[in-house]
Amino acid sequence: MGPHLLPTLLAFFTPAKGASPNAQDIHTLYVITLVIALIIFFAVEIALGYALIKFRKRKGAVARQTHGDTRLEIGWTAAAAVILLGLAIVTFVKLSSIQDPPNSGPNGASLNELGEQNNLIYASNTRKLPPNGKALEIEVIGRQYIWQFVYPGANEPDGLGAPYSYEELVVPTNTTISLDIVSVDVVHSWWVPELGGKFQAVPGYHNYTWFKVSKPGIFRGQCAFLCGRGHARMIATVKAVPPAQFEAWLARQKQLLAEADHDAQLARAKLNAQTGAGAVENP
Numbered sequence: 001m002g003p004h005l006l007p008t009l010l011a012f013f014t015p016a017k018g019a020s021p022n023a024q025d026i027h028t029l030y031v032i033t034l035v036i037a038l039i040i041f042f043a044v045e046i047a048l049g050y051a052l053i054k055f056r057k058r059k060g061a062v063a064r065q066t067h068g069d070t071r072l073e074i075g076w077t078a079a080a081a082v083i084l085l086g087l088a089i090v091t092f093v094k095l096s097s098i099q100d101p102p103n104s105g106p107n108g109a110s111l112n113e114l115g116e117q118n119n120l121i122y123a124s125n126t127r128k129l130p131p132n133g134k135a136l137e138i139e140v141i142g143r144q145y146i147w148q149f150v151y152p153g154a155n156e157p158d159g160l161g162a163p164y165s166y167e168e169l170v171v172p173t174n175t176t177i178s179l180d181i182v183s184v185d186v187v188h189s190w191w192v193p194e195l196g197g198k199f200q201a202v203p204g205y206h207n208y209t210w211f212k213v214s215k216p217g218i219f220r221g222q223c224a225f226l227c228g229r230g231h232a233r234m235i236a237t238v239k240a241v242p243p244a245q246f247e248a249w250l251a252r253q254k255q256l257l258a259e260a261d262h263d264a265q266l267a268r269a270k271l272n273a274q275t276g277a278g279a280v281e282n283p
């Protein structure tokens with residue numbers, strides 16, 4: 001038994017180590033459960049091996065006939081109940097920190113206030129807010145077969161004019177990110193293992209989750225719900241960068257949008273001049 005056996009086993013049987021507090025808590029719960037399971041597994045296997053050898057068939061040996069052992073039976077029932085109770089307690093203790101987002105760090109990015117959205121009608125109203133009600137809200141849109149991310153900064157309530165990106169979600173570190181997960185076609189599933197649990201993107205519904213990354217890094221995910229023939233290509237990458245870098249990136253995205261809009265207007269005007277009419281509509 002090498003010294004790396006236990007860590008290797010734990011890594012194999014548990015979800016990715018968390019880069020966000022919720023994912024870390026999920027990981028810790030798995031490790032606690034797995035360690036208890038491993039202890040029981042080895043205890044049972046060792047006892048079984050011992051009994052097989054010690055009480056193997058021998059000449060002249062007569063098996064003792066028993067009809068139950070009340071003390072033993074009460075013992076293993078009570079022990080299992082105690083383990084189950086222990087696991088339930090640990091799980092419920094951890095549950096709130098998995099579900100409830102914390103505040104952003106003092107050096108997080110500038111945030112939008114989410115409290116005011118409570119008067120909107122959502123299919124689901126289970127969005128959890130940090131204690132101070134502030135988080136960076138990003139809309140995650142699932143579509144066949146790509147994830148789209150819409151960042152704050154829209155003038156229109158439907159998201160038009162808001163900066164967006166495909167496949168790669170850029171976020172600031174030390175900032176509580178609140179995700180609003182939707183779908184425009186079929187059911188997809190948002191899952192970046194290092195940043196927390198899976199959440200389905202269901203047409204007509206909003207599902208909410210959050211994460212908070214302390215160090216810059218890249219975290220990979222994959223749509224976790226078979227959504228059609230392009231499902232395997234439906235990957236997601238979360239890139240966490242320092243807040244200043246995020247703000248610069250967001251400003252650049254807005255600028256690119258404005259430029260593209262400007263170019264489109266020029267092209268439309270040119271086309272209208274060529275055809276001699278104002279008939280070319282916004283494509």
Ligand SMILES: [Cu+2]
Nearest residue numbers: 223225227231
């Ligand atoms: Cu999919």
